[in-house]
Amino acid sequence: MKYAFFLGCLIPARELSYEVSVRKALPEFGVELMDMKGANCCAPFSIQSVDYDSWLALSARDLCIAEEMGMDIMTLCNDCYESLLMVNTLLKRKPELKDRTNAILSTVGKEFKGKIEVKNLVDVLYGDVGIAKVKNAIKEPFNGLKVGAQPGCHLTKPKRIHFELLRGFNELDSLVQATGAESIPYERKEMCCGGPLRDINDDLSRKVSREKLRALKDAEVQAVTTVCPFCFLQLDLGQLEVKRHFNEEYNLPVVHFIELLRMSMGMKLEDWEIKSHRIPITDLFKGRL
Amino acid sequence: MSELDLNFMGEVADTPRGNGILLCIQCGRCSSGCPVARLTNEHNPRRLMEMVILGLKKEILPTELPWYCLSCFTCLDRCPQGGDVGDVMFAIRNLAVKNGNIPAGVFGQAKALYETTRVINPVRSALEKRESMGLGKLDNEGLTDVQKILKKTGMEKIVASK
Numbered sequence: 001m002k003y004a005f006f007l008g009c010l011i012p013a014r015e016l017s018y019e020v021s022v023r024k025a026l027p028e029f030g031v032e033l034m035d036m037k038g039a040n041c042c043a044p045f046s047i048q049s050v051d052y053d054s055w056l057a058l059s060a061r062d063l064c065i066a067e068e069m070g071m072d073i074m075t076l077c078n079d080c081y082e083s084l085l086m087v088n089t090l091l092k093r094k095p096e097l098k099d100r101t102n103a104i105l106s107t108v109g110k111e112f113k114g115k116i117e118v119k120n121l122v123d124v125l126y127g128d129v130g131i132a133k134v135k136n137a138i139k140e141p142f143n144g145l146k147v148g149a150q151p152g153c154h155l156t157k158p159k160r161i162h163f164e165l166l167r168g169f170n171e172l173d174s175l176v177q178a179t180g181a182e183s184i185p186y187e188r189k190e191m192c193c194g195g196p197l198r199d200i201n202d203d204l205s206r207k208v209s210r211e212k213l214r215a216l217k218d219a220e221v222q223a224v225t226t227v228c229p230f231c232f233l234q235l236d237l238g239q240l241e242v243k244r245h246f247n248e249e250y251n252l253p254v255v256h257f258i259e260l261l262r263m264s265m266g267m268k269l270e271d272w273e274i275k276s277h278r279i280p281i282t283d284l285f286k287g288r289l
Numbered sequence: 290m291s292e293l294d295l296n297f298m299g300e301v302a303d304t305p306r307g308n309g310i311l312l313c314i315q316c317g318r319c320s321s322g323c324p325v326a327r328l329t330n331e332h333n334p335r336r337l338m339e340m341v342i343l344g345l346k347k348e349i350l351p352t353e354l355p356w357y358c359l360s361c362f363t364c365l366d367r368c369p370q371g372g373d374v375g376d377v378m379f380a381i382r383n384l385a386v387k388n389g390n391i392p393a394g395v396f397g398q399a400k401a402l403y404e405t406t407r408v409i410n411p412v413r414s415a416l417e418k419r420e421s422m423g424l425g426k427l428d429n430e431g432l433t434d435v436q437k438i439l440k441k442t443g444m445e446k447i448v449a450s451k
Contacts, residue, residue: 009409012427016418023424038430040406045360046398047408049382050391052305054444058402061434107441108434157362158375191324192361199394200356207328208359272418 001128003074003119004066005033006084009041010229011076017273018076018229021258022121024267028137029129033074036065042080045196056097057104059087063118064110072117074124078228079196082154085118089161121227121258122155126171134178139266140288141180147260148221148252149176149183150212150235152228153192175257176225179264186219188212194238195230206245209238213250223284224254232256237278253281263288293344300384301341307380309373313338319364319374325357332357334364334374341381355385356392386447396448403439403448406431 011019026033041047043058062084066073075081091098092114102111119127125134155168162168169190176183194208212235216224226232236254243249254277259269269289274281282289301307319334320326326333331353340349349355358378365375385391391399398408406429411419419427439445 007427009407012419013407013409013411013415016415016422016424019424020422035425038428038434040431040435041402041408043402044398044408046395047402048360048379049395050386050399050447051442051444052379052383053442054439057438057442058435061431061438104438104441107437110434153359153361153363158365160365188324190363192359192363194359196359196361197325197357199397200392204325204329204357208324211324211328 001030001124002032002034002071003124004036004069004071004116006036006039006042006062006066006073006075006080008075008077008080008229010079010233015229015232015256015276017276018232018256018258020273021256021262022076025258025262025265026124028265029125029133031124031129034069034071036062036069039065042075042077042083044079044083048083053100053104055083056087056091056101059083060091060101060105060112061108061110063088063116064105064112067113067115072119074119074121076121076227076229078120078152078154079230081118081120086161088114088116088118120155122168122171122175125175125261131174131178134175134261138179138264141264142260143180145181146184146220146222147176147181148186148216148219148224149173149189149257150193150224150226150228150231151189152226152231153190155227156190172227172257176260179260181260181264184219184221186221187215189215191215193228193231193234195234198230198234203245205234206238206241209234210242210246210248213239213242213252216252217250221252223281224252225257225260226254227257239279251279253277253279253284255281291345292347294346295344297344297346298342301377301380304380304383306373306376306383309368309371309377310338310341310380312368312370312372313342313374314370315339316369318367318369322363322367324361324363325359329357334358334378337381338374338377341377349381350385350388351390355381355390391447399444400448403436403445405429406435
């Protein structure tokens with residue numbers, strides 16, 4: 001299984017540990033990740049807010065690079081996923097949009113053909129690798145650790161590009177359960193982490209995160225797991241911000257799902273990876289780090 | 290008395306993501322599911338749609354109203370009309386930006402994209418860490434292409450405006 005690996009902007013800038021865990025764990029399942037040379041930013045919401053045609057053309061340029069590689073894309077970020085998936089779907093469905101975008105792309109010698117699919121980490125692990133193979137790789141299961149899974153908005157929404165309501169929800173839960181942990185239901189699990197308003201309206205952004213943290217705390221989870229770097233940032237570093245602004249402490253360790261998987265596969269996290277978590281994870285995962 | 294621009298709904302509907310406004314029946318399902326509307330009275334997607342329908346252009350485009358949405362798409366899935374409220378938000382934002390209303394955070398990301406191909410860039414220590422771990426280099430070989438694309442779409446002018 002080979003994928004064009006779309007790294008995005010936030011992960012190399014702030015969450016190297018996410019990338020490293022993926023690069024270490026996925027080869028165990030026969031997944032090969034090929035770097036996308038010359039890829040540009042996916043054109044996330046900030047760029048979509050500025051200009052429609054720029055969004056289509058920038059996303060489509062990345063899709064063209066994957067088409068040239070002859071591989072499906074795998075992204076690690078819900079924002080990249082939404083942008084690339086939406087454009088891939090729109091251009092495949094609507095010939096007039098495809099022509100409009102290709103007219104822009106012709107200035108850089110590219111043409112969108114619509115030959116590949118866009119996938120995220122959950123799609124790859126659950127859909128392509130398969131849950132049975134994931135379960136087989138678990139050597140040190142978590143034995144009932146109570147985990148609150150945060151799917152993030154664009155793993156599951158909108159349904160018009162996922163074809164069913166909240167697709168991805170159950171898949172992530174199954175993957176969490178596969179590690180031996182228990183995926184605890186909590187109120188408003190489908191709710192946003194608040195990330196998209198960071199740097200636009202920080203006060204509201206924090207208030208949304210706080211709602212999420214409260215719901216997780218109420219459900220008495222021991223840890224939170226995310227599959228999107230924005231959700232991770234918002235819920236991990238976000239706890240310090242919520243503490244500073246609202247004087248509320250949650251102390252919920254947050255781990256990338258791939259880290260949870262790695263630990264349950266018996267792979268130890270390195271010191272710098274452990275330290276990249278703002279809410280300490282050392283007590284909870286003692287003996288596994 | 291507010292000044293009404295009766296063409297405003299048409300203007301929004303004519304943008305690529307804005308035609309959902311024509312389907313709005315003001316039922317309020319968008320607002321009742323909106324995580325931001327729960328937390329502040331400033332944001333209310335149904336009311337914003339109503340303001341567009343009424344033609345309250347000047348009360349929307351130069352203000353903060355376009356910039357409260359999280360783009361979580363809860364409203365988009367809830368709209369019984371298939372009115373794609375979350376998409377209409379982008380149509381309103383695109384018009385707001387054309388009117389010079391662009392938050393600093395959004396402008397900063399757009400500028401960074403134009404200058405580096407990425408909206409967020411690593412600090413030096415992150416790049417050094419990357420190199421020490423033998424991870425693939427972050428290239429910006431796409432820069433000429435990105436700049437050509439943004440020149441063609443006209444977004445270059447917005448980025449260069451400040």
